[in-house]
Amino acid sequence: xxxxxxxxxxxxxxxxxxxxxxxxxxxxxxxxxxxxWKHPKFYELFPDVKTNGEAxxxxxxxxxxxxxxxxxxxxxxxxxxxxxxxxVQLKALTSFLLNxxxxxxxxxxxxxxxxxxxxxxLNNLDKPEAEMDKFTFHPFNYFxxxxxxxxxxxxxxxxxxxxxxxxxxxxxxEYKGFLKSKGIDSMFxxxxxxxxxxxxxxxxxxxxxxxxxxWSHEDVKFSSWESLIKELDIKxxxxxxxxITLKEDGYGDDMHYSPNGHKQLAEIYExxxxx
Numbered sequence: 001x002x003x004x005x006x007x008x009x010x011x012x013x014x015x016x017x018x019x020x021x022x023x024x025x026x027x028x029x030x031x032x033x034x035x036x037w038k039h040p041k042f043y044e045l046f047p048d049v050k051t052n053g054e055a056x057x058x059x060x061x062x063x064x065x066x067x068x069x070x071x072x073x074x075x076x077x078x079x080x081x082x083x084x085x086x087x088v089q090l091k092a093l094t095s096f097l098l099n100x101x102x103x104x105x106x107x108x109x110x111x112x113x114x115x116x117x118x119x120x121x122l123n124n125l126d127k128p129e130a131e132m133d134k135f136t137f138h139p140f141n142y143f144x145x146x147x148x149x150x151x152x153x154x155x156x157x158x159x160x161x162x163x164x165x166x167x168x169x170x171x172x173x174e175y176k177g178f179l180k181s182k183g184i185d186s187m188f189x190x191x192x193x194x195x196x197x198x199x200x201x202x203x204x205x206x207x208x209x210x211x212x213x214x215w216s217h218e219d220v221k222f223s224s225w226e227s228l229i230k231e232l233d234i235k236x237x238x239x240x241x242x243x244i245t246l247k248e249d250g251y252g253d254d255m256h257y258s259p260n261g262h263k264q265l266a267e268i269y270e271x272x273x274x275x
Contacts (some may be wrong), residue, residue, distance in 0.1 A: 001145050002045055002106060002187075003072075003106050003107065003108045004071070004074065004103060004106040004107070005074060005075045005076075005077070005103070005106060005107040005155065006065070006069050006074040006075070006076045006077075006107070006108045006109075006110065007076075007077045007079060007093070007108070007110070008065035008076070008077070008078050008079065008080060008088075008108045008109075008111070008112070009080055009081075009092065009093050009097070009109075009111050009112070009256075010080040010089065010111065010112030010113070010114060011081065011082060011083065011085075011089070011112065011114035012080070012082035012083060012256060013079060013080075013256060013257060014063065014064070014078065014080035014112045015063065015078070015080035015081060015113060016059050016062070016078075016080075016257075016262065017084045017254075017256050018252040018254045018255075018256025018257065019059060019062070019081045019256070019257070019259050020260070021043075021264070024113060030192070034095070037066075039165045041259070042055070042059075043163045043209060045062070045259060046058045047126070048066055052204040053131065057138055059123075060078060061263055062259055062262055062263075063078055063080075064077045064079075064257070064261075064262040064263075064266040064269065065110070065263060065266075066078055066264035067254070067263065067266035068151060068265075068269050068273075071266060071270045072270065072273065075121075077096065077100075079092050079093055079096055079110070083166070084114065084117060084118065084220055085114055085116070085117075085118025085120060086113075086114065086116070086168050086172060087118075087119070087120040087171075088169060089114070090171070090175055091258045092200065093109075095245060096128070097182070097184075098191040104182045104183040104184045106157055107162060107184050107185070108184075108185050108186070108187070109141075109184050109185070109186040110186075110187050110189065110269075111172075111186065111188045112189050112190075113172070113188055113189065113190040113234065115162045116164070116168045117161050117165050117168075117171065118164075118167040119159070120160070120162055121150075121151075121154055130244075135149060135169045146267065151198050152163065166225060166228070168226070169229065169232070170228060172188065172228075172232055173228055173231050175234060176188070176231075177230075187235055188232045188233065188234045189234065189235050189236070190234045190235075190236070191244060205250065234274075235272070237269050237271075237272040238268060239266050244265070244268065246261050246265070247260070247264060247265050249261070250264050250265075
């Protein structure tokens with residue numbers, strides 16, 4: 001293998017959420033405090049961990065990207081961010097690339113594509129600047145929307161599921177070009193059924209994504225969903241299956257991957273990359 005470094009990004013499925021937590025019952029803590037993880041499985045896996053800083057690192061090391069890196073003998077970085085969409089994830093990757101000394105020509109970037117309609121928006125704009133925050137909007141988290149008038153307004157007036165999905169597919173195509181310009185090889189992973197929920201026609205997207213002014217060029221056409229997906233060359237590591245298939249013990253109570261699930265995934269990706 002020509003690579004020395006492997007970088008992964010994605011959402012909670014890659015970050016390792018749910019492995020040693022009780023249904024997202026996470027703990028807000030400082031890294032130098034005594035360990036406060038609530039899930040009993042944590043203490044079975046890491047009996048010698050004493051501080052939360054050690055706990056965070058211990059969990060990180062058993063995620064499937066880190067296990068895969070060990071199997072392949074590669075220096076591996078897991079930049080996944082739980083609950084995020086591609087806007088947050090690509091910003092994290094760009095910052096990492098611009099501030100880390102690695103040989104781009106010997107680097108492989110692997111991306112677990114998240115749910116593509118997630119949108120990062122600003123929240124609390126009516127408050128002082130120090131209290132403003134960024135929020136990754138999940139269109140299906142209605143319990144959050146109901147309690148936030150800003151999100152209610154955004155959802156009702158500015159959100160279209162297919163528009164943002166197609167927009168983010170385009171963003172990934174552009175980012176793939178950025179990685180190529182740096183000499184970084186990239187692979188994009190997603191499950192086939194992840195891209196089957198198209199509700200709007202390409203004609204609709206043409207009218208709404210490329211809605212230029214009257215002087216715009218008529219020969220500029222919207223790239224179809226199929227062409228964007230083809231350009232990304234999205235892979236599915238579970239050959240012959242539309243979704244990644246794990247054994248029954250591969251999932252935790254909240255349907256994130258369990259420790260055994262991450263072990264199985266590392267083996268699946270190892271076989272796929274070696275092939």
